[in-house]
Each structure stands twice: as C-alpha cells, then as structure tokens.
Amino acid sequence: MALSFTSSSAVHGSSLYSSFEQPKDSFLDAQFGSSQPLGWLNLPSTAVKFSRRRCAVKPLNAEPKRKDSIVPSAATIVAPGWVEKVEVEDYEKLANELENASPLEIMDKALEKFGNDIAIAFSGAEDVALIEYARLTGRPFRVFSLDTGRLNPETYKFFDEVERHYGIRIEYMFPDAVEVQALVRSKGLFSFYEDGHQECCRVRKVRPLRRALKGLRAWITGQRKDQSPGTRSEVPVVQVDPVFEGMDGGVGSLVKWNPVANVKGQDVWKFLRTMNVPVNSLHAKGYISIGCEPCTRPVLPGQHEREGRWWWEDSKAKECGLHKGNIKEETLNGNGTVHANGTSTNADLFVTENVVNLSRPGIENLLKLENRKEPWVVVLYAPWCQFCQAMEGSYVELAEKLAGSGVKVGKFRADGEEKTFAQQELQLGSFPTILFFPKHSSYPIKYPSEKRDVDSLLAFVSALR
Template sequence: MALASSSAISASFSSLSLVPQEFRALQISSFVVPSVAGNSARRRWLVKPVNAERKRSDSIVPLAATVAAPEVAEKVVEPEDYQKLAEELEEASTLAIIDKALEKFGNDIAIAFSGAEDVVLIENAKLTGRPFRVFSLDTGRLNSETYRFFDTVEKHYGIRIEYMFPDAVEVQGLVRTKGLFSFYEDGHQECCRVRKVRPLRRALKGLRAWITGQRKDQSPGTRSEIPVVQVDPSFEGMDSGIGSLVKWNPLANASGHDIWNFLRTMNVPINALHLQGYVSIGCEPCTRPVLPGQHEREGRWWWEDAMAKECGLHKGNIKQEAETQNGKANGSTQLNADIFSTENVVNLSRTGIENLARLEDRKEPWLVVLYAPWCRFCQAMEGSYVELAEKLAGSGVKVGKFRADGEQKEFAERELQLGSFPTILFFPKHSARPVKYSSGKRDVDSFMAFVNAL
C-alpha cells in the first residue's frame, strides 16, 4: 500500500510544476489519495496536470490503496483584486513590480520582447534572481538590425526567446490578394492583424499572465491611463474566458528619459537602429527615424493620421477615441485644452482663413498650422512652434493657427491641403496659393529655414 500511495502522490506532485505557487500549496494541503471506488472526482476543481498520465487499471493498483485519507475541508480561493493591487504598486519600482509578477505566476508568465523598453524588462527580471520566460513576434518584415539585436540579447542573457510567427496561409492570402505593400493604400490594421495580433493571441493562450513595455508617455492621447497591473481586457489566457489573463505594465509610469538613463547605466544591448534616429521600432516598411521636434510614435505608420498609430496589440489599453476622431465629445469640441496659446500666434476662425486663402496680394506673409488639440504630434511640436512665433514677432511674418478637426476637417482637407495633423502652410506675400511644409522636422531651425527660403 505504501508503494502504491507513494507513486500516486509522486505523479500528482510532478504535474504541479507549471502551476502557480499559491495553487500548488493549496493542492498539497488538500490532497486525497485517488480511489477506484468513486473518490477520484472529489477534487476535480483543482488545476489539471499539463501532462497527465493515463488512469491505472484496477488490476495494477492494490485494493488496500483505495482507502481514502481523512476528509480535509476545501479552501476557497478568493480572486485577486488587481485594481487594488495596481493602486498598491503605483509608486513601486520596476524591479519590485516585476518581482511580484514573477513570484505570483512563475512559469505561466512571459515578457513580450521587441524593443528598448523590453530590454529594461529583461534586465530587471534577471536582477530578481527568479527564472523568467521571453517571447517575441516575428512578423517576417523586421529590419535586419532587429534580428541581430534579438540574437545579441539571447547571448547576453543566456536565454532562448520563444518566437511566434504569423500563419503562413493567412500571409499568403493577404499578399496574393492585395500585394506586399497594401497598407500604404488602405491602412496598416489588416496587415498588423495577420502578422501581429493573431500570433500574439496564440502565444497568450499558453500563459496566465504577460509583461509588457507600455508607457503612459509613449502616446499621451491613447495610453495615458495604463495601470501597472490589470486583468487583460482584450486577450485570453490558458484557462480561457474573460479574466483568464493578467497583464503587467511595470514601465507604465516611467518616462522615455528614465528608460534611456537605465540602458546607459546598465550597459545592456540596444537595437542599432536607435543610433540612426529610430525611437519606436516596428516592421521595416512601416518605421522610419524620428526627426527633430517629432513625437517618438510619429516614426510609425507615418503616412497615416495621428489617430491610427496603434497596431492592436494593446487594444484594451487604448482610450476609445471614436468621439475625438473628429474633435468631438458629446457634441462638444472642447474635449482637450487648446494649444499654441500665446499672444504671438493668431487664432484664425473659418472666415479668417478663408479670407487669407483668397487674397492674391497679401500685405504680409503668414505661417499657419492646421491642428487638433488632442493630437499628440501637435502637442509634441507646441514648444518649437511657440518659440518660432516669438522669433518672428516684429519680423513682418505673421504666425497663426487654425483648428482643423471636427466640422472643419472636410473643409481643411479639400481647401487647405490637410493630410494629417499637424499640417503647416506658408502663405507668401505675393502668391495666392499657400506652400505646404513637407519636411517632418519640427524644430525651430528647420521652420526658420523654410520661412527664409520663401
């Protein structure tokens, strides 16, 4: 009897290797020896083993082994209040948050790895002294520098990154139907859904939690409310269903400045593209260096409007901006505080800019920005545009602004060459048609060079 019971217990214990520690302790404390006489279903609420052995036949297990151990009262596992936990960890360090995440989920959690922020996550995970897993999405269209970066990170930390790839049939169908660069014509969402979102969904189905490098300051317009930990609002974990996956965002409250200070201090690997002006790095056809005065996300999908700068991996954390797409919220256009508010920048009305556009012999040249106050790229260039207005004060060049979202957007697209926010126009002194500023550089010197050239 002792031999049979020991074997059964050993088999049950071995199946707990991939189960979180709190569940392991619970199973051990309430363990009941399996019984051929009907007790085998008594503990089915426990987490099932990943690689369960086939049930033994009655002829192998001695009859004496069917005697059940004394009844033990079942413990009720209270669900974790992750909103409360997020509040408790709001001021915690990145290291403390990651340590907590790894402690709670063990082998059932993994770090989502792609860029600079994620090296910070890996470095902190290493500093905890706990084992950790790392996975990444290989879209098939990454820069060669990114692939070399992945290899360097593996060797530096002595780890193996678990790569997830898009479904070959889906990629083949997309390319055969719409070509290799369809995203330039109809938006990047479809390609990202095939190459990134669906592979991520498959990866997360094998986990109970994941760790991301999201920061609030990456995109103030869409990521400003990211908590440090939450029940994932978009994806499911291995147990399936709403609430089956926990999402950790240890860098939510960190700034880009904090990240780069850490990278320099710890002397960890970085993507060589960062040295070429890239900040936020994605697929090769959809990423370019960030120019002076631009927001870090502006290098992504640069041909699209500011509202589309997300791929869908963090859909649940993105503030729903359908109402602000046209600058409206419940019928009001005052959702965000106005920007470029200085005495040196003239606020033009619809009538004012129509009159300005009709003049064929202006007395003074004008520089005008077409903007939306909710646009993070407009917000990012506010400082340089205000400084430019101060420099041009008294020079004979007027500096103005025209809010071109909401009801004015169609007019601005039709009459004022609005493509995306911000759009900058120069109205020369002796010309009817305005000249569009085509450079992506938004520093004062570049603006001044544009004005002086005209």
Template sequence: MALAFTASTTIAFSSSNSRTEQGLQFSSSNFQPSDRSPAALNLPRKRSAAAKALNAEPKRNDSIVPSAATVFAPDVVDKAIEVEDIERLAQDLEKASPLEIMDKALEKYGNDIAIAFSGAEDVALIEYAYLTGRPFRVFSLDTGRLNPETYKFFDTVEKRYGIRIEYMFPDAVEVQALVRTKGLFLFYEDGHQECCRVRKVRPLRRALKGLRAWITGQRKDQSPGTRSEVSVVQVDPAFEGMDGGIGSLVKWNPVANVAGNDIWNFLRTMEVPVNTLHAQGYISIGCEPCTRPVLPGQHEREGRWWWEDAKAKECGLHKGNLKEENVNGNGSVNGNGSSDIFESQNIVNLSRPGIENLLKMEDRKDSWITVLYAPWCPFCHAMEASYVELANKLAGSGVKVGKFRADGDQKAFAQQELQLGSFPTILFFRKHSSRPIKYPSEKRDVESLMAFINALR
C-alpha cells in the same frame, strides 16, 4: 514599445528603504533583489530548460510547436483572479519599482505569464526579469517586415540571457490575401489598422490564448493621447487568456510610471545590449515600412505611422487604450481610414434590410450565426480571430456566418429587435424558427461557439 532618453550615471527609484546593486539603486519597502540576484544564486547567463511554449489554440496547425524555450517556471495554483483583486494589487504597486512589480508578476503567474518583446528598449523588461532570479518566458511577434537590425538584436538577446524567444507569425493565407488585394504598401493610403490586424493583432491573440497574464513595456509618457492612464497592472480590456471570456487575462506594465530617460539610464548602467537602430535616430521601433527616425525635439511616437494622426499611435496590440470618443461614427480611428472588423470571405456583411429579412424568415434554407458588433469595441476585437476561424470551419456546412454593425443609428433597432445588451452579441437563427437564440456565454473561443451551434442545429 520604444522610447528616447537622456543619460545619467545611475537611476534611482524612490523608497524608504533603498538598496544598491551592481551600480544601480533600487528600492522597495519589502523587496530584496540581492537575495535572488544572479550573483547570489550563481545563475549562469546561459540557461535553458523545457518550457511550455505559447500555444494559444492547440488544435490549429499554426500553433507554436513546444520547444526549448525561455526558462521553465512551475505552474501556479492561484487560478481565479477577481477584478477587484487586480485593482487592489494595482493600488498597492502603484509606487513600486519596476523590479518589484516584475518580481510580483513572475511569482504570481509562474509559467502562465510571458514578456512581450518588440526588439526595442523594452529589453529592460528582460533584464528586470533576469535580476529577479526567477524563471521567465519571452515572446515576440515576427510580422515578416521587421528591420534586419531587429532580427540581429533578437539573436543577441537570446545569447545574452540564454533564452529562446517564442515567435508568433501571421497566418500565411491571410497575409497572401491582403497583399494580393491591397498590395505591399496599402497602409500609406488606407491606414495601418488592417495590416497590423493581420500581421500583429491576430498572432498576438493566438499567443495570449495560451497565457493567464502578459508583461508589456507600455509607459505613460510614450503616447499622451492613448497611454497616459496606463496602470502597472490591469485586467486586459481587449484580449482573452487561456480560461476564455472577459477578464481572463491580466496585463502587467512594470515601467508604466517610469520616464523614458530613466529606462535608458538603467540600460546603460546595466550594460544591456540595445537595438543598433537607436543609434541611427530610431526611438519607437516597429515594422520597417512604418518606422522612421525622429528629429530632435519630436515625440518618440512621431516616428511610427508618421502619415497618420499623432493622437492614435496604436497598432491594435494595446487597443484597449483607445476610448470610444476617439473613434468616429464610421468606425475609423481619428480619421485614419477604415477600421472595420470580422472581415473574411466566409462572413456575410448584413445590412439593415438583410438582418430584417432574417428576422422575418420562418423557413430558412440555412441556419445563421450572426454577431452584432461595433468596430470600436475592444471585446469585439478580442473575439475577431475566433469568429473568423469559426466562419472558415463552417464554410459549406449549412450554417452561414454573418455580422451586423449595431452601433450608431442601428443601436436602438438592435436593442429592440435583436436582444442587443452589450457588444458583442451573438445570435443563432435556426432553420425553422424566426426567433433568434442569443449566445449566453462570455467565452468566445471557437470550441465554445461550435458547441453552442451544434447544440441547436
């Protein structure tokens, strides 16, 4: 979430009813930011209160411990969000200012929404949230490989706004296994997807499981190959929220329609602190080994994973931006290397003969639960962390956990013999039956999958 821009004295968002505040011209036909501005409310910069921390999986040992976090926001009654409601809301807000969009998001979801902060220029999101006068939460992914300047910037932002950023960390065991197997710099040869999956995507999944909505700094001009169609608000196509299942999480992108230089004009006008790496030529800022400055005239994303195809500059946090046609038949994104999923020592990778043997066996030694998947499917990626944890829990229990890649040449077979309807499809093979039982629910959290298994064992 980061960009490059040119300066000007003020930034204006068009409207029929404009309003100037603190040297910045905002607009909205019905939004009155000054009514809840920090000055009007006499809100101090230093604010703290007990907040419900991101706690995606309460039964996990690595869940975030509740602490004095950002700012407490009251629970919101509006729980069920229909897809058509979000589409209509996106249409209504398409021409709204970022401030109005932010205000609507915080109003609608209260303490069940949080800002994703990367330590780059998406600090603008925090400033917008502060200007609404509403309580807000902020979380960030600490991959363990960020620049020192980024960590210093986190501290500066916390002190500026009187908040506590809620950090999500990768699983230490997974990182250790990755480094021991592939080394510290595997991504230069194999592509960045596997490392990002361990250090960023899985921690993000845990964070989002504790929310109903999240706020990102995505913009259409950041990556023409993957973000040109980003909406200001959408049902998240790749991750699940606290209610579980497809459509349980909403993603807000308040600056989707804002040009990069306008973001920077806003930051300068409001005297918002920024990461010192920007002054060194860094625009889009990620992990230290995978980020470098860009030259004049280069696109901002060219500084990210510069050794890979420029059309697929996504780490997996916004995997839903990648479309199936951008993925080749081997499950690799634009030739960037292997991008298989559900990788764990406790998950058996079943070949076509292997899955056929399961179908033939009427008296198995163990029961099996198997996922039929496609590496390019965002819903498969959304359940990956839960499925890996399920496999770890079932290790040595008498239930084997498998996966079968059912796209491409195997799709017709899977549809005819394995009840494949859409990806992912989950099947349970009982010990004394050759006919697998299909998991009927869209909830793919560990507890729901375990309940399904226990009911059939």
C-alpha cells in the same frame, strides 16, 4: 513587435515551462511551434479568479539547457481528496497599491504571483529593460516575441545579442503562412499604405499573439504612459487584459503587467546605459519606437517617438492591435474624426466584404422569414463599445472561415434609435449580442457565452446550422 518565449533559471537554478498546443493547419506552426488559438476577452472585470494549479512542461520550441530545468514529477502529484483553492484578486486595487512602486518591485511581484504562467513580451526595442529587471529579481522568467517576417535586419541581430547576453533562448511566434499568402496575393505587399495597417497587423501580429497568450495567465509589456498621448496616457501598472484571454479562457482570464508604465523614456535609457545591456543599433540611427521595417522610420529631434510608426495615419490612435484596449470610446479609431465641439465619430467595426451590413428593414425581413435559403449569424453592436472593438478580430476571422460555407455573417448597429427595437425584438441585453438565425426557424438563438474567440463562435454555429 516580435513575440517569442524563453526562460531563464536565474538564481533559483530551475526553470518552469508551459505547454502550448500546436494547431494542425499551419505549416509555420508545425515547424516552429505554437499555442492553440485565442479569442477576444470581452469583460474587463477587476476581481478575477485564477486556479493555483501548475504543471512542468517544455516551452515553445526550446530545449532545456540543464537537466534540473524540469520540475520533478513528484511536485505535480495531487493528494487524494485535495480541493483546488481559488485565488480572488482585485487588480484595480493592486494597481493603486503599486502605483508608486519601482519597476523592479512590480516585476518581482508579477513573477512571484504567476511563476511559470507569465512571460515577458519583447519587441526588440528598449523593452530589453524588462528582461534586465527580471534578471535582477533573481527569479526564473520567460520571454516571448512576435516575428512578423518583416522586421529590420538590425532587430534580428539584436535578438541574437540579447540571447547571448542573458543566456536565454528567445522562441518566436510566427504568423500563419496561409493567411499571409492570401493577404499578399489579394492586396500586395504594401496595401497598408492605402487602407491602413490594421489588416496586416491582425494577420502578422494579433493572431499569433492570441495563440501565445492562450497558454498564459499573465504577460508583461513595456508600455509607458509617455509613449503615445492618444492611447497610453492612463496605462496602469497592472490590469485585467481588456482584449485577450488566457489559458483558462473567458472573462478576466489574463492579467497584463506594465512595470515601466510610470517611467519616462529618458529614464529607461539612463537605466539601460547604467546596466550596460545590449540595445538595438537602430536607436543610434534615429529610431525610437521600432516595429516592422515598412511601418517604422526615424523621427526628427523634437518629434514624438510614435510619429515614426504608421506616419501616414492619425497620430492619436497608433496601436497595432496588441494593446487595442487602450483606445477609448472618445479616441480616434482608424478613420474616426473629431468634431469642433470635442465629440467623436468612431470608425465602423467588422468592415470586410465577408460581413453583410444589415439595415433596419434588412434585419426586420430576416426576422420575418420562416424558411431562409441559408442560416445567418448576426452581431448586434455599437462602434464605440470597447467589448465590440475587442471582438472585432475574431468576428472578422469567423466571417472569413464561413465564407462560401452557406452561412451568412452579418452585423446590425443596435445603438441610438435602434436600441429599443433591438431590446424588444432581438434579445439585446448588452453589446455585443450575437444571434444565430437557423435555416428553418423564424426565432433567432442567442449566443449564451462570454467567450467570443473564433473557435467558440464556430462551435456555436456548427452545432446549430
């Protein structure tokens, strides 16, 4: 999916914008703009606190089309002694209340509640319906899209048509040029056909998305329950995002809205035809679910739409990582298998040459050493744990950044028969638990924070190494 930002003044005549901090180490980001990196959200609490502060700033790589599109500075002045109020929202309860609401009503509620701090994720497929619903609310709205660099030409043309039709500017998030270069040089252009799409998607889609969402408090997606029987059948209309975090960081800092979750695909298309909005020309060629060109193909009559995505992999776990929180413990995960009795064996996590897989004797030896040659950071995990799955990308990235630095990165599977040992000897409280083993000390230091993004983990390691 292509991820970008836009804003529309709609009927209200003024647009609100959010700022995104530029990373200093990315050529593409320097050219096109970006937000600061985002870590994995670890605990999907349903009661979440959000501050009510607002600011008027320019969006990613977009110029305001009208002079009145910037909120007057007086609107941001805070009176002396004013105490910021905090809103507490139970999103599980709200999801139940909106379960039978129309997509228009859900969209209106989302835009009303989050204003400038929410944006629509537009993939270049039939989720153009989201933009149409946003327009119909009469409220200002923002749109973003991920440009992976491997989209179909028809998709790029479609983006341009959407911009012209709605009078908006879609602003794109791009993958890091250095990361893409390293992946292609080491594994070639089509490695995903051999070892799965997750690594490529992590570089081209997930990490840019993480940067983008770090500048938001909520986002709007086009997920539907009928899109993927293995992963999206229970998608609620609103939820605390179980994978990503927003601008405030930490537990429950990002809310995910899915206004068309309960809408059938055929009804979405009836709506698009009725409203006479532009659609991607690939749809007329048999494409239903549209992603990157090498990983998307038309489907035959009677085939499910997701069968056109990553067709060489298991059909029950087709998520690129943008909605990885949909994959449950019992769902196939990558190379996982399902046994005849219905139980599942999940694929392992943190599978990379930069992460050392520690056995029970290995972790015991690490505990006994008082003078190690190098410090270690080790995650205690369980492959079935959704919070461990959520931090997989950031931990793998941590290992990549620490490669050759003198700090070893390891993992120890601490569930099952090893759980008691981990609780007694390794300070395991819940999964995942992250430990740092200093170079000249036998006692490991437990990472105390719920923030498990790569920047926070790097700061922890740098402070102790």
